[in-house]
Every structure is written in structure tokens, then in C-alpha cells.
Amino acid sequence: MKGISLLKSQRLAVLPINSYDLDSELSVVDGHEYEGEYDALTFGAWSCHVLANGSGVKSDIAFRPHSDSLTLTELGRQLPKIMSVVSNHFSLDRLQWVRIFSLRDGAMAPHVDFLEFEEPGTRVQIPLRTSEESLHSENETVYHLRRGEVWRIHTTDPHSAGSTSDTARLSLCLDFADADEPVEIRGDIPPTEPIRIIDRPEPTEAELEELMESCRNLTPATMRSGFRRFADLHFKRRSHAATVFDWYVEAARRSGDEEVIAKAQAFRTYCIEKRRQGETFEW
Template identity: 30%
Template sequence: MATSTRLVGRIKFDGELLKNDLKVLSELPSIKEQYDEFGSGTWINHSLYNKSGEWKDTVFTDINHPAIQTEVGAAMPYLSRIIEEYFDTDHISMARVRNLIDGLVIPHTDFLELSKEKAQYVRILIPLETCIDSYHSEEKFGVFRMRKGDIWILESTVPHSAINLTSDNRRILSLDFRYADVENPHYSLIFKDRSIHDETVEPAVVSRTPIESEDLQDYLEQLSERFHDKDDAEQILVKLSQIQLRFDSPVSDIYKNLSEVAKLTQREDLVEHCEKMRTFYIGSRAMNERFPLRKGLF
């Protein structure tokens, strides 16, 4: 399946109906994020459709049947209608609303755990509520903003990340599709209503400038002075992700620079920790493998 990152359409939402649905999420009790190590700051996921039908279940798994609507999905009639009328629900394996507030989705690669053919999978992201200072970045596409109603296909099998620099909600509808029963599937199969499929919509790509190697080295040395133990790695990763928004470099360079910061400390334990981070997030990992990024995770 050709799933390189691209903007493939736009939905014009009914503002009041969408606002009523999103209020449901705001009133839900807090639950533990099952992928805690993939987020820094506030990162909240709510399942609308999944394998179990339980709204607190946010774990991505393969299923051989259409996803089951959760109690939360049923309480959001407008958004559920959008999903069911516009998209191929027979092949949806999961639908989540993901909120990022003053935080970072740790740079990572998806589906590293899956041994099956990754071409079966396609993930789309549709912003429901956004703010001017929230961004996505992808290894080959660069840095871009997802505007409300944009329909983005994300090539999640390459390093990618997201960041919200504000305390405002950045809610995105994430839909996962799997086409195990279709030979050489094309991403356009996700559309039930093709009226929203429009690849002439121009994306909001962020213009970045090159960074001088001397300037970068000076900044890495400054960061190394703050790197005292393994628990500092997360905030240094956040700082490196922020400069990647403005200066032209691929997502994977964030981990290269993190390792360089660790080497400047002359601490072998920190170098080893950062190399393990790189492997887990963008290299390889086993099914159900976890990473103890912050204190108290285990």
C-alpha cells in the first residue's frame, strides 16, 4: 500500500455538533495512558472503536473483524456518524481521539513490533481541535501543521513526532485501517464517501533553515551540562525536538544529537541509556516491550 505522508482531503465539521461531542471527552475521568512512554507532558487517548469495545482500552492490536464501538464512541453521535458515513468501517481496527497539551509525542516509529506485512496498515489523522503552535514532523516530509478537518495519511513506519507548545487542547481523530484481505491495497480504499477525498488541498508545511554545525555543537554542550542522570533524558529530548521545528533536519537526527549530548557528559551509563532509547523508539522492539523513560513507570 502506498502510504507516504500526504494530505488527502478535508472535512468541514458542524462546529456546534463537534463541540458537543468533544465536551464528552472533557468530562471523562482521567485514566492511565497505556503508552505512557510515548508521550511527554499531557497526552490523553480515548477509544471510540477498538477490539474489545471497552473505552479504557487504548492498546493497538490486530483484529480480524470490524472494530467495536465503545461507550464513549456511542456518547459522541456526531463524530461516530462522520466515521461511519465517510470511512470504510469494515476495515477499521481502531478509532481514537488523542489530545496533546503542552507536550511532545516522543519521536518514534510505529509497527516495529509487527512481524506481518506492514503494507496492510494505514493510519489517518484528522484534527478536531487544534491551536496555532502545534506541529507534526516526519522523517521524509518535514515539519507541518495539521489544520482542523485536514485528512492526513501518516507514514508511521518511519520516524515521526508531534508537539504542542501551548496549554490549549490539540485533539486529533486517529483511524487505523488494516487490509489483510486485499492484495496490493491502495490507500484510497479507506474512503466510503469519496467526496472528501481531495489531494489538491495544499498542506501547511513549515519552512525551516539550515543550522550551522558550530551553533548546533554549542547547544549540545549546553544541554550536556543539564544531563545528570537518566531521568533528564526526556527533557533533553523535548529540547532537541523543539529546535528541529525551526532548523532543517530529519526526525532521526534528534536521537543522534541526544547520543552526542550523552557522550559529552563522559558518562557511559548515559550513553548506553540514550542508545537504548534510539533502538526502542525508532530501531526495533518486541511485542509488548516497554521502556522505563521516567521515574515510577515500572
């Protein structure tokens, strides 16, 4: 399939996730408070929960490379079965972060990770709970990560995630130092299903015009909520992840408000072009 040939992210393995009784611990994650570190990039119900990092501090959420020992947070100590998934199947030598990303009826803005850092690491995701409505994208390809699949996410091209499900998708995210070194995986099982690429029709001119016109009255106060429609359309219609920003900037121009236009262009820069370490985007 054409989409698979274009996809830079890789399915590395499949874990025997059904052999782990995780339901009670996933409920703990459902009830865990999120500090809001990535609110500028997320729409709907998206949250990040840290199980282990370099400090052991639960509020230490924002990714950064570090040389400290991997240390469990308070949440990580409450989730021994999930942490056993990590320790049973992966070497901990290069592992720097263990987090769970929760996504329910929401989306992320297309973005490029590690813009702030000289060297990208290796990011792996393993869905612990998911549904057919929960999707990832990379450039122009949209694909689905099944429960227990181990994916190396290609983070340095525009990519995104979105879900229309009312049940939170919970994806275990492991960040390893060194982008060039392979990730060692133990105890995996043979995949039984092909990689799932989502076929989307081309957007019609009428659909795009309706999207642009719906945001003709964008103001600084409504810009953030307005962006969600652009992110959602990327998962429904064939388009490159970066095209979301082309649409959004064009809609901003139609508002005639120079502040709105400048902020739309700045959001594009922040998400996929250039970002300083510690920089935040203020809507």
C-alpha cells in the same frame, strides 16, 4: 515546494467538518482520563482516548492488529456526533481502531509505528480541533494538518508531532487493516488551501552546542525530561527526525555516565529501529 515532494504522508480529502456541531463532545474528550500507555514516548500533555476497538474495553489502548468486530467503548457511546463523522465518511469494513489523540504544549519522540508487527496497517488522521502551533513531522519535513483534512500518515519512516499551544489539538485517528488497500472516503469537499509545509532555518553551531552542554549533567533521573528539548528543536530548526537521537546520544556521551549513554542508545533503538510486541521502555 520541495517539502511537499519529499512528504510521503498524503492529504486524501477534506471533510465538511463545520457541518458537525462537535464542541460539546470535544469537551468530553478534554475531561476524559488517559491510562498512560504511551508515556515513554510522549512529553508534555499528550493523551490517547479510545472510541472503538476490538474489545469495547476503554483501557484497551495499545494498538495491535485484530480480527474482531469494531466495538464502541464507553467513551465512544458518549460521542455519537464524532462517531457519525467516521460512519458517514468511511467504510467500517477494515476499520480496527477509532481513537482521539490529544496534544497540548507537548511533543512525541520521533518514532516508527508498527515495528512490532509483520504487516503495517493504514493510519488516517483528521484534526477535529487544531491551531497553527500544532505540527507533524516526517523525516526532515514539518507540516500542519488543518481541521477536517484527512491525512494518510506515513508511519514507517521516523515521524513526530508537537505543539506549543495551550489549547489541546484533538485529532481523530483511524486504523484500517491492510496498508496496500486504498481508504474509501465519502462526502468530502474540494480543498481550498494548499498543503502547509513549515519552513525552518538551519540550526546554528552555537544552538547545537548550547543544547549539548545543557545536558552535560544528564543522569538516569533527568534523562526523560531532558529529551524534550531535543524533540522541540526538530520542529524549530531544519533537521531529520532521526537526528534528534544523534543529538541526544552525543549529549549522553558528554555526561560520561555509561548508564546514561546506554539508555540513550536503547531509546533510539526502541523508537525507530527495533521493538518487540508488548515491549515497553522504562526510563
